Amino acid sequence: MSKKALIAMSGGVDSSVAAYLMMKRGYDCTGVTLKLFDNDESAAEKTCCSLDDTEDARSVCLKLGIPHYVYNFKDIFDEKVIGRFIDAYETGATPNPCIDCNRFIKFGKLFQRAEELGFDCVVTGHYASVEYSENENRYLLKKAPDITKDQSYVLYSLTQRQLAKTVFPLGEMTKEQVRALAEEMGFINARKHDSQDICFVPDGDYARFIEEYTGKIYPEGDFVDESGNVLGKHRGIIRYTVGQRKGLGLALPQPMYVKEKNLEENKVILCPNSELFSRELLANYLNLIAFDKIEQPLRVSARVRYNQKEQPATVYQLDDSTIRVVFDEPQRAISKGQAVVLYDGDYVLGGGTIL
Secondary structure, rough: OEEEHHHHHHHHHHHHHHHHHHHOOOEEEEEEEOOOOOHHHHHHHHHHOHHHHHHHHHHHHHOOOEEEEEOOHHHHHHHHHHHHHHHHHHOOOOHHHHHHHHHHHHHHHHHHHHHHOOOOEOOOOOEEEEEEEEEEEOOEEEEOOOOOOOOOHHOOOOOOOHHHOOOOOOOOOOHHHHEEEEHHHHHOOOOOOOOOOOOOOOOOOHHHHHHHOOOOOOEEHHHHOOOOOEEEEEOOHHHHHOOOOOOOOOOOOOEEEEEEEOOOOOEEEEEEHHHHHHEEEEOOOOOOOOOOOOOEEEEEEEEEOOOOOOOEEEEEEEOOOOOEEEEEEEOOOOOOOOOEEEOOOEEEEEEEEEE
């Protein structure tokens, strides 16, 4: 009897080819598209989760001869992704909704649904791969060889239980190989653009989205330097992130960047670029993949944002959920709310949320 695979199909080329490859491996496949948010269709080509995306996924499933369903996960998405996104900005952090979507939706709610329905694995079109180490008796998460497409950073929260039942068929492929295979199969989305923006903020104006979604007005306040000198007025504290220079609306003698936000006094503190660098961070909500605990100071390479090149560092585990990371060289604009992800060569050791 064939093993059953539930394929998370966004309507893009990656998940479509993932479905095809699982069929080639002999799996009994079912495609599912997640209804997460009611998108503005006029901006939909830059994001996922639109009506056209659902139809593209259905078209591919029809061509492959496999069932296709739509699961409505809007309520949990609203709570666990949008709610956390808004809360982060309101508390001075910089959120990463793609990590939350993977943690709570694709490998949370969808994973739970797959188990309830008797599927053997959940499959996505992420560029990464899962390996089993007999020596360690653990499942490991590995980077994609195509470093320009590697998505291991947003997958660091996967647990051993989830990794044991997760398949990433594209892990060893390049994007062009995936598109070529999709064209060979005649998929409607073979040359479809990749989604680039946050699905629920298709125009990129996250501050406007937050104000409309919450019905709140975030009042103006002062831009100040590190000595407390007033430099001008900001347009609401949610509009600014650490390291930002553009969009401040100030004419100053030298370039100034957002260093931090004082929520109590509704102030945005600015500094020269040289003051944005720091060597250390604390992170919580720790998830370790390669081992259960960091017993001794551990040499790693680490990333504090998705597109950053890995940087050499030493990590110390302070308690069950908290780590301290000390970089060899100061890092620019380490941001509360983003993820720090730890690597050993091609393998993800784990990660956490920057405090």
